[in-house]
Amino acid sequence: MFPQLSAHIRRFVQLTANEEEILFAKLQHIKLKRKEYLLQAGKQCAGNYFVLKGCLRQYFVNQKLNEQIIQFGLEDWWIADQDSLLNHQPATTYIQAIENCELLLLPENERQDLFNRVPAVERYFFIMMQKAYVASQRRIGFIFNQSDEERFRYFSKLNPAFVQRVPQYMLASYLGFTPQFMSRLRAKKV
Amino acid sequence: MFPQLSAHIRRFVQLTANEEEILFAKLQHIKLKRKEYLLQAGKQCAGNYFVLKGCLRQYFVNQKLNEQIIQFGLEDWWIADQDSLLNHQPATTYIQAIENCELLLLPENERQDLFNRVPAVERYFFIMMQKAYVASQRRIGFIFNQSDEERFRYFSKLNPAFVQRVPQYMLASYLGFTPQFMSRLRAKKV
Numbered sequence: 001m002f003p004q005l006s007a008h009i010r011r012f013v014q015l016t017a018n019e020e021e022i023l024f025a026k027l028q029h030i031k032l033k034r035k036e037y038l039l040q041a042g043k044q045c046a047g048n049y050f051v052l053k054g055c056l057r058q059y060f061v062n063q064k065l066n067e068q069i070i071q072f073g074l075e076d077w078w079i080a081d082q083d084s085l086l087n088h089q090p091a092t093t094y095i096q097a098i099e100n101c102e103l104l105l106l107p108e109n110e111r112q113d114l115f116n117r118v119p120a121v122e123r124y125f126f127i128m129m130q131k132a133y134v135a136s137q138r139r140i141g142f143i144f145n146q147s148d149e150e151r152f153r154y155f156s157k158l159n160p161a162f163v164q165r166v167p168q169y170m171l172a173s174y175l176g177f178t179p180q181f182m183s184r185l186r187a188k189k190v
Numbered sequence: 191m192f193p194q195l196s197a198h199i200r201r202f203v204q205l206t207a208n209e210e211e212i213l214f215a216k217l218q219h220i221k222l223k224r225k226e227y228l229l230q231a232g233k234q235c236a237g238n239y240f241v242l243k244g245c246l247r248q249y250f251v252n253q254k255l256n257e258q259i260i261q262f263g264l265e266d267w268w269i270a271d272q273d274s275l276l277n278h279q280p281a282t283t284y285i286q287a288i289e290n291c292e293l294l295l296l297p298e299n300e301r302q303d304l305f306n307r308v309p310a311v312e313r314y315f316f317i318m319m320q321k322a323y324v325a326s327q328r329r330i331g332f333i334f335n336q337s338d339e340e341r342f343r344y345f346s347k348l349n350p351a352f353v354q355r356v357p358q359y360m361l362a363s364y365l366g367f368t369p370q371f372m373s374r375l376r377a378k379k380v
Contacts, residue, residue: 062335070327083324086317119309126312127276129319134273136326137260143333144366145252176334 002027004052005104008076012127013120022118026110032056032101038079039095045084047108048125051077054101057170060093067094069174074162078128098166148177152185192217194242195294198266202317203310212308216300222246222291228269229285235274237298238315241267244291247360250283257284259364264352268318288356338367342375 001024009015015023030049032038038056039045056073058081070093073079081091085108106114115122142151152175156163163171172182191214199205205213220239222228228246229235246263248271260283263269271281275298296304305312332341342365346353353361362372 060331062331064335068331068334070330082320082327086320086324115313116309119306119312122309122312122316123305126316126319129316129323130272130276133319133323133326134276136323136330137272140260140326140329140333141250141252141258143330144258145254 002052002104004076005050008050009121009124013124015118015120019118019120023114023121026106026114028105028107030101030103030105032097032103034097034100037094037096038101038103039081039091039093041092041094042090044088045081045091045108046105047085047111048078048080048106049073049095050104050106051075051079052102052104054097054099054103055165056095056097056101057166057174058093058095059173067173069170072098072162072166072174078132082129098170143176148175148181149185151175152177152182192242192294194266195240198240199311199314203314205308205310209308209310213304213311216296216304218295218297220291220293220295222287222293224287224290227284227286228291228293229271229281229283231282231284232280234278235271235281235298236295237275237301238268238270238296239263239285240294240296241265241269242292242294244287244289244293245355246285246287246291247356247364248283248285249363257363259360262288262352262356262364268322272319288360333366338365338371339375341365342367342372 001020005027006015006020030038032054038049041060051073053075056079057069058071058073058079059067059069062068071079073095079095081093081095083089083093084091115125142154146154155171155175168182168186169179172179191210195217196205196210220228222244228239231250241263243265246269247259248261248263248269249257249259252258261269263285269285271283271285273279273283274281305315332344336344345361345365358372358376359369362369
């Protein structure tokens, strides 16, 4: 029913046809137009979203009222405000479509029942969370130990298609430098 | 048998006496003297460590051969090189005791069997991972959006006892500024 998600899950755990059915029955298919919001700060995050198609950004608004991007969501990624889910409190981040998107929502109030009935899905989500944690720890390392230019070069090398896909000012926000610096970097044909 | 860990787990999930026994039978009690290493870069991380007593730091050595602290481990925290565990590859970080420590090791090769037999423990570890991820995402936000001084003040306010407990140069490394800057800050009696 959702072959793309099936394929992704199979990379980490094995589900029987019956277990897949239990999972799929809980998912909601969501379409979002470019610039529409999946989540706004102050609202409760509804659950975990799997990106079937498109690209999203997750950001918060900092003290200087700038948008600070903390995460992108691309095909085959899960995205959510985990702080809101974990602590049952209003989200502190916004999640907005950068392109027209298709997503699958696993509603938070269905998650525990799903995990109880299909432990392999819990295993899969544990691995997803572990991967997200490792990535954010690595990112902290890069922030402290690479210059802005090194960080941009490294990120571009790892994600060449992605760098072409999103607006420059968003990349700049994610990497923690100004759009002006980004323009200068690009002019050097990094 | 390990009342401190029992109490911590009970904050998040409920285990039966029998389930606790299954968990405890898999744990190894470890003592570490100050400055001893729990893990060195290049070695496989043995599993997840629960801190019963003492304090540890996790760091990697950056390109300039400086030690960059990415995490501290305190009483009631779990610490591990998740990258090594997740990807079955040698650790990129060092974990070293700052004080004499007592720890419980859940060996990685026992984890899956434990999760299969006691799903509630998997739930507990999922929550621990979610908390760690949320904390590191918040930390990225602070790095980008607070000045060094704001970051130090904020961290000190949240963790007053901890700031007294660890050497200044380690705090400086964790917060991403120089020991000199830290000394100046402290001289202002922050």
